[in-house]
Amino acid sequence: MSTTTTAPPAGGASRQGQMPSHRVLTYSLGDVANNMSFMMTSMFLMVYMTDIVGLSAGVAGTIYGITKIWAGFADLIAGNVVDRTNTRWGRLRPYLLFGPAPLALVFIALFSTPAGLNPTMAIAWIFLFDALYQLAYSFINIPYGSLASAMTQDPVDRSKLSGSRSIAASLAAVALAYVVAPQFGDTAADGIRQQFMITCIILAVIAIVLYLVCFANSREVVPRASGRISFKQTFKMLGQNGPLKVLLLMAVLFLTSNFVFNAVALYYVRAITGNAAYFAALQLSQTVGTILVASFAPTITRHLGKRNGYLMGAVFAIAGYSMIFLIPGGSLTPALIAWFVVGLGVGGTNSMMFSMQADTVDYGEHVSGIRSEGGSYSILSFTRKIGQGIGGWLGGLVIGAFGYTAGVEVLEGSDVALGLRIAAGAVPAALALGAMLVAFFYRLDADTHAKVVDDLTQRRTQTSIAEAKGVDAELTLVGAAGVGDGRTTLMRKPGLPNPPIVTLFGQRGSGATDIGPLVAQRLGVPYIDQKFSSRELAQVDQTTLLSDSAFNRFLRSLSGAGGQGTELGAATEAASNHRMATQNTQDVLADVENGGVMLGRNGALVLGPVVGTLHVRLVAPMDRRIERVMYKTGMSASDAAEQCEIEDRLRSEMSLRLYKWDPNADEEYDLTINTASTTYEQVADLIVNMYHSKYPENVAPVRGESEDGNK
Known part of the structure; x- marks a missing residue:
């Protein structure tokens, strides 16, 4: 499988966060279509096999387990085939056009087991069509999961697509439960097999229509990448990546826990609460819990850290499963509470797991020199499929051992x-407890990861400089003691003066776009404006700026919620973000080759270790910033305030997604200046004087002068 490139899309990229709402919606319909069949097999296939086809619970669980594990191999097969696809519709979209019909046929056949088959033939029928279903599903879900990163290279837009998908998939599962669960109230009723076949035909037709809508409204505008996953390198990285190995064990245990519960939940609801129709309400309760905790995942991460957030989710899951074991029969209200608590646990652990997975990719590169988003996430996906398979098998085994029969x-x-x-x-409670105990051995905390990111950034800066100059990366280094400020990376040969380089990062309305050119003029170097939307956002484009609604922010908060089939989407997004960051690093270094004053572009991070740089952050009180934006754009006070808030938030999001650092942290800068009570000229003089005081030997090169000083 390949990952998505971040080359500029044909025809120009759309403005940050400005994918049309209808395209976000129609993309999410693809996952509604996915869940018409996937959740049908996940929630109801076990009960169908035992209560309608007449298989034993142990046999049904074994089929469920084997085919789920087979699904992991099916994903790899589909990924390699999709990688070689190239059509007039694109690389991914054709599978949404031609894949739904075969998927619908095998899905309908799976739930249309003929009456009168002997047990061996019934087992063969279900096993065959379930295996074919998993393969056909992979050929739709794999390209669909990659499509978000092919539709846009904007991290904000991609997170909105991912978040909308999470909501749509969850609501589809609830709707399916409302339609299908009551049909299991009397599985001995006349015509029950025909009823299920008709239900699946209707679901398949709806799914085909939704896939076609998704196909018609999606666009592949980001060119495909040229590279493939090297599993040899991936496994080499895995051997040195302790946190990833711990995370994979956590994933196996927790997904096994979750799918034991999923496989037998309907049996439990029907027998213990006394009504199969309650299953839909319970599914809704769990979904509310999942979405609720996932929407707070960024806040949880900030205050508790990822591992502790995962531990909190595991505690909720253990509590919820324990309640399910203990609640009295015939009670709906306690069951609703228990399912809600389980939802908190599942949503919390999934959100943290995917966030932790992204960190292990960085750690793997740090310790092995190998970066493999696609391979790393493929391993996680396969591991999760193993957990799903073991969970289904174990659920059937347990209820069969205690005497359950149709x-x-x-x-x-x-x-x-x-x-x-x-x-x-x-x-499930015991397995979730096991996952929680394993999580204590996950040592990649926020401080360690921050050091890893800093080291990787410095390495990439050094490598980019070395490649540009055709020298070994070691030759770009100088001992920190030699310069006295911790800078260790040279832009020039040792002994030659470095051209003045200043990076600026400013809040909206802090005056950065006016101060930057003044500083450049005084230092005699070029001014390099922001790359990501600054100039555009400085114009009177209120529609662009004021579209960052609370709902859009909610969608973005759900983008890391995880769930079935989201691993490849996460991998392609991570790879795309990394490629964009790498390209930005190269652009930044090229732009300041002969010095410069750079606004934004994550310059303080990229150029952080470069000798002869000064990093400045400009701030001002909100009321002063609002006045400046009003003066410059003619906006009202309320619109100017909203513009300041939105632009600052989106820039911060971009930096966090691309580089995993916070550009608003004062410790990242040499100088933080409040521009509210001084003129722009005074601020510019202050920065220039500070630079000359810090680096008196650095001067702007004469126009046309080369690095060795010759013209």
Whole structure:
């Protein structure tokens, strides 16, 4: 599988965060279509196999387990085929056009097992069509998961696409539960097989229509990458990546926990609460919990850290599963609470797991020199499929061992009832506890990861300089003691003066766009404006700026929520962000080759270790910034205030997604200046005087002068 490039899209990139809302919506419909079949198999296939086809719970669980693990291999097959695709519709979109029909056929066949088959033939029928279903599903879900990063290279837009997908998938699962679960109230009713076949036909038709809508409204505007996943290098990286190995074990245990519960939940609801129709309400309760905690994932990460956030999610899951084991029969309200708590646990752990996975990619590059988003996420995806398969197999094994068979009367206090409680509650709680204990061995905390990111950034800066000059990267280094300020990377040969380089990062309305050119003029070097939207945002374009609604921010907060089939999407987004950051690093270094005053572009991070640089942050109180924006754009006070808030937030988001650093942290700068009570000229003089005081030997090169001083 290849990952997405970040070359500028044909025809020019859209403005930051400005993908049309209808395109975000229609993209999310693709995952609604996915869940018409995927959640049908995840939530109801086990019960269909035992109560309608008549297989034993142990056999049904074994089929469920084997085909889920096979799905991991199917993903790899589909990924390699998709990688070689090139059509007039693009690389990914054709699978949304031609893939739905085969998927629909095998899905309908799976839930249309003929009556009268002997047990062996019934097993063969379901096993065959479930295996074919998993393969056909991979050929849609793999390209669909990659499509978001092919539709836009803007991290804000990509996160909106991912967030909308998470919501749509969750709501589709709830809607499916409302439609299908009541049909399991009486599985001995006349015509029940035909009823399920008709239900699946309707679901398949809806899914085909939604896939076609997604196909028609999506666009592949980001060119494909040229590279492939090297699994040899990936496994080499894995051997040195302790945090990733711990995370994979956490994933196996927690996904096994979750899918034991998923596989037997309907059995439990029907027998213990007394009504299969309650399943839909319980599914909704769990979904609310999942979305709620996922929307607070960034806040949880800031205050608790990722590992502690994961531990908190695991505690919720353990509590919820324990409640399910203990609640009295015939009780809906306690069950609603228990399912909600489980949702908090599942949403919290999934969000943190995907965020931690991104950190392990950085760590793997740091310790091995190998960066492999695609390979790393593929391993995680396969590991999660193993957990799903083991969970389904274990659920069937447990309820079968306690005597569950089709049509058995489940009395409170009976062995069968105890088996259902153990399978739905005790076993998932124990496995979630195991995942939580393993998480204590995950040592990649925020401080360690920040050091890893700083080291990688310095390496990339040194490598880019060395490649540009055709020298070994070691020759770009100088001992920190030699310069006295911790700078270790040379832009010039040792002994030659470095051209003046100043980086500026300013809040909207702090005057950075006016002060930057003044500083450049005084230092005799070029002024380099922001790359990401600054000049555009300085114009009177209120529609662009004021579109960052609370709902859009909510969508972005859900972008890391994870869930079924989201691993490849996360991988392509991470790879795309990394490629964009790498290109920006190269552009920044090229632009300041002969000195310069650079506004934004994450210059303080990229040029942080470069000898002869001064990093400045400009701030001002909000009321003063509002006045300046009003004067410059003619906006009202309320619109100017909103513009300041939005632009600052989006720039911060861009830096966090591309470089995983916070540009608003004062410790990243040599100088932070409040521009509210001084003129722009005074601020410019202050910066220039500071630079000359710090680097008196550095002067702007004469026009046309080369590095060795010759003209």
